[in-house]
Amino acid sequence: MRTRDYYRTEVVTAPVEASAAELAERMGEFAVGCVVIVDEKGNPVGIVTDRDLTCRVVARSGSPDKVRAAEIMSHPLVTASSEEAVEQVVDRMRTAGVRRVVVLRDGRLSGLVTVDDLVVELGRELDDIGEATRRAVESGRRRGHRERRRADMEDTLSELRSSVERAGRDVADFLSREFESLRERVRRPSGSSSDETAKASGQERPKGRS
Amino acid sequence: MPIGDYCQRDVHSIDAHETLRAAAVRMAEEGVGSLVVLQGRQPRGILTDRDVSLRVLRDGLDPDATAVLDVLGRDPVMMHETSPLRAAAALMRRASVRRIPIVNAKEELVGVIAFDDVLRLVASELAGLAEAVASQAPPGRAPVEPAAAPEVE
Numbered sequence: 001m002r003t004r005d006y007y008r009t010e011v012v013t014a015p016v017e018a019s020a021a022e023l024a025e026r027m028g029e030f031a032v033g034c035v036v037i038v039d040e041k042g043n044p045v046g047i048v049t050d051r052d053l054t055c056r057v058v059a060r061s062g063s064p065d066k067v068r069a070a071e072i073m074s075h076p077l078v079t080a081s082s083e084e085a086v087e088q089v090v091d092r093m094r095t096a097g098v099r100r101v102v103v104l105r106d107g108r109l110s111g112l113v114t115v116d117d118l119v120v121e122l123g124r125e126l127d128d129i130g131e132a133t134r135r136a137v138e139s140g141r142r143r144g145h146r147e148r149r150r151a152d153m154e155d156t157l158s159e160l161r162s163s164v165e166r167a168g169r170d171v172a173d174f175l176s177r178e179f180e181s182l183r184e185r186v187r188r189p190s191g192s193s194s195d196e197t198a199k200a201s202g203q204e205r206p207k208g209r210s
Numbered sequence: 211m212p213i214g215d216y217c218q219r220d221v222h223s224i225d226a227h228e229t230l231r232a233a234a235v236r237m238a239e240e241g242v243g244s245l246v247v248l249q250g251r252q253p254r255g256i257l258t259d260r261d262v263s264l265r266v267l268r269d270g271l272d273p274d275a276t277a278v279l280d281v282l283g284r285d286p287v288m289m290h291e292t293s294p295l296r297a298a299a300a301l302m303r304r305a306s307v308r309r310i311p312i313v314n315a316k317e318e319l320v321g322v323i324a325f326d327d328v329l330r331l332v333a334s335e336l337a338g339l340a341e342a343v344a345s346q347a348p349p350g351r352a353p354v355e356p357a358a359a360p361e362v363e
Contacts, residue, residue: 024267033260053263055238058231058273064266119329126336 003089004082006121007103007111013038016045016070020057023048023069034100036109037073044102044109046073077102082110089113213298214291216331217312217321223248224257224278231273234262246311247278251318253311255282288313291320295331298323 012030014023016037023035027050037046048069056072057064078096080089082105089101099115223246224233233245237259244258257278265281266273287305289298291312298310308325 021267021270024263027260028264028268050260050263051237051243053267054234054259058234058262058266059238061231 001086002082003080003084003086003103003113006086006118007082007113008117009111011036011102011109011112013042013044013109014048014069015040016068016073018069020053020064020067020069020072024050024053027053034112035069036102036112037069037075038109042109043107044077044079044104046070046075047077047100047102048073049100079104080113081105086113086118090118211295212292213289213295213312213323214320216295216327217291217323218327219321221246221311221319221322223253223319225249226254226279227277229274230262230266230271230276230278230281233257233278234259234266234273237262244309245278246319246322247282248319249279251316253286253288253313253319254279255286256307256309256311256322257282258309286311288317289323290315295323295328299328299332302328 012026012032012035014026014035014037016039018026018035018037026035027033033051034047034049036044037048039045046069052072052074057067078092078098078101080092080101080103082103093099093101093115101113102109103111103113222236222240222242222244224236226247226249236245237243244256247254247257261281262273265271265276271281287301287307287310289301289310289312291314301310302308302325310323311319312321312323314320
């Protein structure tokens with residue numbers, strides 16, 4: 001992770017002779033919490049935050065119109081190179097106790113890395129990770145659902161198969177019993193049957209014929 | 211996780227009738243970026259260093275003649291101490307604030323939850339998760355027992 005992927009290049013600047021009121025005006029207008037102070041050549045020389053204005057201007061009595069950026073700015077600047085690893089910059093923020101680091105390219109002001117921007121950027125990445133995880137879990141659940149349905153179907157099929165087999169056995173039993181009794185009837189000599197009908201019919205038959 | 215268990219109980223506050231100058235002095239002396247504005251024991255809102263600098267230097271309010279209550283919004287954002295912690299981040303997002311006063315059933319101030327506190331809690335949870343992930347070696351990298359040398363017939 002390089003710093004160049006995490007910093008903003010639109011930086012609000014003001015000259016060293018800007019008044020405290022002008023700095024506050026810029027902070028309000030551009031909705032930023034700091035203004036980078038530059039010298040006449042445009043090189044960054046210091047930084048003033050909204051907090052600096054409160055603690056170094058409003059907290060002191062006297063006319064704020066007479067206070068210039070040069071008197072209240074924090075300097076020397078904590079800086080980073082755009083090619084530096086962002087972890088290194090975060091480390092520098094921690095040791096210097098600052099939330100904003102000015103990014104230089106070839107010694108010129110190139111942008112600003114802020115803790116807030118980093119949190120937003122990391123938050124976006126986390127959001128992506130969260131979304132990816134949610135989708136993975138969902139597709140796993142769907143897969144699980146498909147597997148469950150297949151298992152259900154297999155269960156039903158095997159139940160069906162065994163009931164078909166059972167039914168087949170019953171039919172086979174019935175048929176074999178039928179065949180058996182049919183064979184019995186065919187094999188049985190006439191008249192000797194215990195069957196009343198057969199007996200009756202046998203009795204009706206003239207014995208001398210066979 | 212009720213928010214009352216996580217908020218900072220040591221709160222820097224200022225009376226609603228104090229001036230913006232007094233608030234700026236307190237912020238500078240106490241090394242804080244915001245103060246809970248109190249009327250009695252009930253919070254009326256939060257005053258930040260940004261509020262002070264912009265209202266005085268940009269808008270030209272007289273810091274010695276303006277009461278802190280006069281620069282606060284009408285609808286203070288607050289949370290009850292029994293609210294869940296996760297609701298804090300959602301409320302911060304909705305109300306675009308970074309600090310929320312936490313109150314008890316009588317709406318008296320008991321603490322403050324700041325964006326930084328929530329961020330730290332989330333970060334430590336994430337670090338725990340990251341460790342859990344790291345401790346589960348991916349299948350491809352699972353330590354494999356060295357295969358026994360094939361026996362020669």
